[in-house]
Amino acid sequence: MNDARFSRPRTSSRAYLFASGKGGSGKSTLSAGIAAALAMSGKRVVAWDADLLMRNLDIYTGLYEHALFDLSDVLEGRKSAGEALTPHPEIPGLSLLAAPAKRIAPAPEDMRRVARELLPLCDYLLVDAPAGIDDAFRLAAAAADRAIVVSTADLSSVGDAARCAGELDALGYRRLFLAANRVAPREIGRGFGLNLDRMIDRVGIPLIGFVREDRTVVRLDQNVSALMMRKKPTPAARDMRDIARRLTGERVPLPLR
Numbered sequence: 421m422n423d424a425r426f427s428r429p430r431t432s433s434r435a436y437l438f439a440s441g442k443g444g445s446g447k448s449t450l451s452a453g454i455a456a457a458l459a460m461s462g463k464r465v466v467a468w469d470a471d472l473l474m475r476n477l478d479i480y481t482g483l484y485e486h487a488l489f490d491l492s493d494v495l496e497g498r499k500s501a502g503e504a505l506t507p508h509p510e511i512p513g514l515s516l517l518a519a520p521a522k523r524i525a526p527a528p529e530d531m532r533r534v535a536r537e538l539l540p541l542c543d544y545l546l547v548d549a550p551a552g553i554d555d556a557f558r559l560a561a562a563a564a565d566r567a568i569v570v571s572t573a574d575l576s577s578v579g580d581a582a583r584c585a586g587e588l589d590a591l592g593y594r595r596l597f598l599a600a601n602r603v604a605p606r607e608i609g610r611g612f613g614l615n616l617d618r619m620i621d622r623v624g625i626p627l628i629g630f631v632r633e634d635r636t637v638v639r640l641d642q643n644v645s646a647l648m649m650r651k652k653p654t655p656a657a658r659d660m661r662d663i664a665r666r667l668t669g670e671r672v673p674l675p676l677r
């Protein structure tokens with residue numbers, strides 16, 4: 421797919437796409453959790469819900485009652501990208517660019533323009549992509565230049581993650597990382613269990629971390645910000661915090677037993 425319209429933005433800033441191919445692998449959960457962790461460590465973070473038809477990052481960031489503006493306000497000229505952000509009331513440094521509540525059809529260049537406006541306002545722009553590797557996905561991909569490909573252990577998710585990584589490579593992405601999600605505690609013994617090993621082999625990009633299966637996510641009604649703010653972090657919250665630290669260049673070993 422060498423369509424020039426979908427080429428990546430020219431920027432040295434840190435814009436990460438959360439992608440997977442398959443729906444339900446945890447893109448939105450991980451983008452919200454890692455965004456919260458980065459902000460809690462003092463970074464300025466914009467979480468951008470680029471799943472334009474299935475808006476839900478407002479729920480995952482705990483901001484769905486707060487988001488007054490969205491991407492359509494920027495594209496239709498009512499707000500600048502900065503003005504359309506929803507700041508998190510309890511996590512300084514974290515804000516959301518919500519997906520439009522109505523159907524809009526931006527062009528990749530529109531997404532790149534909004535990314536260019538947002539990048540000077542933050543240290544990290546985390547872009548939550550829709551499932552699939554079609555035009556809607558490539559639209560989200562136009563807003564970033566690095567990616568975290570999220571996969572669960574099941575074979576269909578792993579296959580889709582591999583295809584997604586291939587597509588991102590074809591779009592010009594050069595920094596691709598794999599995040600394994602919903603990892604069963606028994607998978608992480610002294611080395612990796614079979615599933616995790618197979619995932620790393622098949623997707624063929626470096627592992628940035630794993631996130632363990634965590635029932636608290638559902639108990640908190642998918643408010644991942646609330647999960648990250650708990651005084652006593654759950655294993656998944658620690659895992660997402662570790663990934664955030666690795667993104668900032670820290671060397672954080674995988675918590676293998």
Ligand SMILES: Nc1ncnc2c1ncn2[C@@H]1O[C@H](COP(=O)(O)OP(=O)(O)O)[C@@H](O)[C@H]1O
Pocket residue numbers: 440442443444445446447448449450551601602603631632633634635637638642656
């Ligand atoms: N590590 C985890 N532990 C438990 N549940 C999870 C975990 N990650 C994601 N989920 C749940 O899986 C479902 C899909 O996650 P989501 O982030 O919406 O995926 P995607 O954005 O890739 O479609 C949600 O119900 C979410 O709460």
Ligand SMILES: [Mg+2]
Pocket residue numbers: 447448449471476548549
């Ligand atoms: Mg999602």
